[in-house]
Amino acid sequence: MTRTLLSLGMVAAALSATGAAFAQSPPGLRPAAASKGMAAIEHAAAGGKYLFVFFWREQNPQTDAMWNVLQPAMGKFGAAAELVAVHVTDPAEKPIVTRFGVDRSPVPLVLALAPNGAITKAFPLKLDEKQLSQAFVSRGTAECLRALQARKLVLLCVQSRSAYVRQVSIQPGVADFAADARFAPATEIVSVDPADPAEASLLRDLQVDPGAVGPTTVLLAPPGSVVGKFVGAVSKEQLVAALQAAQSNPCAGGKCGPGGCGPKR
Amino acid sequence: MKLQTLVLREIFERKSQLLTSFLAILLGITVIVSIKNITYYSEKAVAREMDSLGANVLVLPKSATLQDYYAADMQGETIPEEYVTQLAMSDLAGLDNLSPKLSVPVELQGKTFTLTGILPKSEFQAKAAWSGAGIFSRPIGCGASVGMMGSDDKKTLARKRVIETLEDNEVLLGADVAAKLGLKEADRLEVLGRPFQVTAVLPQTGTVDDSRVFAHLHVVQDLSNQGPVINAIEVIGCCQEISKGLVEKINRLLPDAKVVTITQIADAQIKINRMMSNLSLMFLVIIVFVGGASIANYMYANVFERRREIGTLMALGAGSGLVLRIFLLKALILGAAGGGGGYVLGTVLAVVLGPKLAGVLVLPMPVLALPAVGISVALALAASYFPARRAARLDPCATFQEV
């Protein structure tokens, strides 16, 4: 048991260590706005707007096609979103290219960034207008994505409380888990109100009943796996056990890899 | 004087005539034994590699062959690394555990090893979360990544193919590399002019992984001046998803790559092994016909040549049973010597050539000795039966010049 807990702690530590690279940099350390892309990110974040970043390498039919879908769509989104085009081979844009690893990604590529910095959708090589609107997500979704993209565990608390009192009303078990030194650096708590119509699609995806009495807690692990779902009160031990179970058995039902659909022996 | 003396004396007196038959049976058994022996060990190696290979789907360059799946990432053909991102960003379920690889040969202390670049999960997992809100609606328990992080996760690379983090100056050593170079954890090592620290020595797997040096993919790309390319992507796909056509979906996503399941690769290997066993069956048929015909022919000639001698033995009181026994004992000795010699020669051949031909360690298989000798003895006896019977029915008058 001690060993396992220790290992879980190491997992959390590993998550936090690498997470830093993808987390938002503190404002004081932001590079000078020599990069048009970085400047656009700052601008959109400051204005609370979505940003579509269009990465391209060379002008070709594929690039043109994507641009021709993207640009008219921006008009429809109006003030909700901004757009920036980044030429990936431009030395000035190196900071943003490196930050998103675009040099090793398929290009042209459109990334949609929420105001909080989470990437809400990536569109490699092609896109259509319908897909673009999927980039706009709820606050709760954006918060979960940002934490997961920072390779943190997410404790999603679904409870009928307004956001500003959540610190005091959080469940003791969830608070205990988040306060544990082993998990604290790599754990984030996100609260959503089931009554909020904006969160309905997130709850539907997570198969959480918005009409349930009492709180529901969902433990998410990167990149977006549901590790545990608890209706009603939850203890720290239950959360640790769920994490442990997911760790020891990556494929529920043992259906991956050899012995799964690998050759039978 | 015993029956054996009589038969052995005759064999050694006229050994040159016997040579063709002996060689036919010896070489036939040699080939069968060595094929069987090599096939057995190569099958075993495939099974072991299959077992140790955590992945069940491989993404390979279009031109890669399925002949040797384990060396598939060693063929020098490459695919762009962006395929990894494309897979990670796709909304295909069951694709969390990707293991891209680039392998180049390196020489360390005068010995050749394989330097394999791997991409730690930390570098592409974030991109997997770029697929946005849809990620939450994926089936639960399909390669949940948390489980892929072990306590000493570096060593789980050997089994799980995926590693959480790997710094630019870190290398992981396969068990054989560590043993041959005398290195252990925390030692320093220079590869292609760049200093590294040994982060871990991987446990023995009995596969080619044991002679690999693992480093960060991007470092290997830099050191080999290859740019952002890889040889293969190993994928742990969910069976449920594979049966739902995951391979086809990946194929549609990456039309310029070849996507195969381990089952297909295993099938290819099984086909080769089946071919080898057909080949050995063919050889068996050949020795049955050629060897058998040669023995029968030799025996008929021998009976004809010895008819005066047989007549003499009969005049001296030998019954037909004894004459039959003389020829059958000779066949038995011929078969046993051919089978035994063929087993020894075939085993030596397999042990020597196995590593060169099939790339596997081949050990002698005593269990083949019995069938080898059995087959050749049975063949020799069957081929000699009719000539021996003719000898037994020979007219003893042949002894006399005038009838």
Add this chain to the structure above:
Amino acid sequence: MLRMENVSKTYRHRGRSVTALDGANAEIARGDFVSIVGPSGSGKSTLLLMLGGMLSPSAGRVLLEGQSIYDLDANGRARLRRRKIGFVFQTFNLVPYLSALENVQVPLFLAGMDEMAQKDRAAALLDRVGLGDRLDHKPSELSVGQQQRVALARMLANDPAVILADEPTGNLDPETSRQVIDFLVDVNAEGRTVVMVTHDPRAAERAKRVLRLDRGSIVSERPGRQARGAA
């Protein structure tokens, strides 16, 4: 001892019926020494083969000690030869890849004697024919005369009551021929019945009786010199 009753042998040769023996009758008593002479193709060897149980007659009976040989099956006749008959051949018919000792051992081996006893007896027999110092020589390493002596030793191996000799001196020089006939006279003197086919008139004369065969029939019978000398 040996008796032929109306024995005939016909066989087909190139589509023609050939009569090798034609109603031959003969009676050979125990201890007799008979030479059979006659021109080539007169049926001498056929007669000898029949007496040895190696060639069945077309008609008639051959009896050895009252037993009709050809009423036995082939293996029964082989057993009979093993126990009672010793053969000598014109070409000696030694087994080329066996030593002198081993050649003499063959009939002993066929009779089921154990190996040590075989060697002792074979060595004693070779000693008797004057080859005690040639035991390990192969036939090819021996002179023609020595080879026939090995054959004589082999002939005696199982202490046969009847000795059948087919041109035993045919390949030998006069001196060696004389020695071989002397030896046969000796074994005859031991009480063995000897039947010898020969072309050599001098050898034939050494027998007690001389039978002349012509075109498959015994045309004359007269006593040999031995009998005359004794008389």
